[in-house]
Amino acid sequence: MTEEQTIVPIKPEELVGRVTELNKAGYRLVQICATKTDNIELNYTFDNKYRFMDLKIALPSVEVEIPSISSVYWSAFLYENELKDLFNIKVKDIVIDYKGTFYKTSVKWPFNPPAPEKPKEEKKND
């Protein structure tokens, strides 16, 4: 292994408390990412002088809301807007909330909707 990586699973309620502790200890935010498996897994990664720390949260579904950490780390608003646009994860109280327009594309947000049913009238008209 090139470096030791500590991955700590936590619950959504403990998130802001842990993040404030890490900020006081001098850690900087590296990235926030989401993985879609049977449930949604969020990974919050921090680093302090090459020491690595990762907080993992398992959300049962997309409907659960999680609080934003952009009051502690200002640059987290970029990662949280990306989570909203791509995965439709509800994050409340982001410092700058783009409301779905962060990624400018012709397909409106969210990018990950459930597959719609094909309308039957179009097939009859052909």
Next chain:
Amino acid sequence: MTKTILKSLCMKPATVKYPFGPREYHKRTRGKVFIDVDQCILCSLCQRKCPTGAIVVNRNDKTWEIDPYRCISCGACVEACPKKCLRLDNKYSKTSTKKEKELFRHA
């Protein structure tokens, strides 16, 4: 900076007037894919390894086809071929006005 500017006034230009002047290719440059079709045993390993799907092998018609506009010159097919009948030439494909596929028939 004045020294560099005065030098560049006297030197010949750093660019080549391509296509009127010749272009120098290096020995290892990855260009176009060529096949020696008589050695080919139509095993279609190259078709499986190609990341873009540019190669199509047809066992029944005994043909080997490549779409040079899909090829990214990565060299995966050259490494995978068991008979070593594929090679990567060091010149790029010629430009043309139509996208045509190249078909090789087994003799």
Next chain:
Amino acid sequence: MTKRTIIPFGPQHPVLPEPIHLDLVMEDEKVVQAIPSIGFIHRGLEKLVEKKDFVEYVYVAERICGICSFIHGMTYCLAVEEIMKLEVPERASYLRVIWSEMSRIHSHLLWLGLFADSFGFESLFMHSWRVREGILDIIEETTGGRVIFGSCKVGGVRKDIDKAGLEIILKKLEKYEKEIKEITDVFINDSTVKHRLIGVGILTKEEAYALGAVGPTLRGSGVSQDMRKLGYAAYKNINFEPITETSGDSYARCVVRIKELFQSIDIIRQAIAKIPEGPLEVKVTGTPNGEYFARTEQPRGEVVYYAKANGTKFLQRLRVRTPTFANVGPLVKVLQGCELADVPVLVLTIDPCISCTER
């Protein structure tokens, strides 16, 4: 009460290498706020990992960005090799170091040219890119491609450089070092360049660390952090120290990159002196299962690849966090309170590579 206007900057602009959109809220000639938005070059490459198996995905990972392409491919290979617990042979690690440093030299020369263009010095732009052509010729002689190297794979490297090739690299680097010195002396000493850069876009040490800056943006403000010190590939056997400057303005960030150019040439010389003989690759069997965060140092900063695999030949998730995405926060902060004419200089001082940012 002064009237506020909104000027859209980008996505098409002569000074930007890649499309990014900034809405600048202006009062007279001063920028009060800048609002970024991206999405013009989103290709969905993270979703493509579900369709291409983990050995073929190296070709896609290399093509995420054109300027920093080799290090993307190498970081992907490092992530998969750590999950599968493969031991890469020594010679392959040293070759990867040599190619990474060549990639860094060509990226910094490209950036120097674009930076000179952003404050109007076009002949310096052309001279920087003329020297860069020499470096691209060395890369083409050893790997086969000028920009997309195609030489890294899971388990090692695909091509070798023999002893004669390494001697030729050393001789050519000596010649190019003199030419690079002539050009960088202009950046450091010319009075018009200094007038444009000193005092513009100051980022203090605490702000840079708290906002999550990475790479030369962070090192130009005094924080010494370089992911190559983690010791991946063959960097654990090479002596070097991260380069820092303390003033935190655009001039400091420019000087950090220029000094890194000469440091890269020195690292290549150390690697060529220490490279051992040996095999080039290790055989890959089975499928990966597990997760890992691979961190390496690109020319623009720290890149993080998170790979999660569940035992099939397709990876379950690949997340790429590129350095420009982390530097957008400091960019927004630095643009507040600057003049309109300084906006191109400040956007280029973080070295934006938007095709990496949006994958």
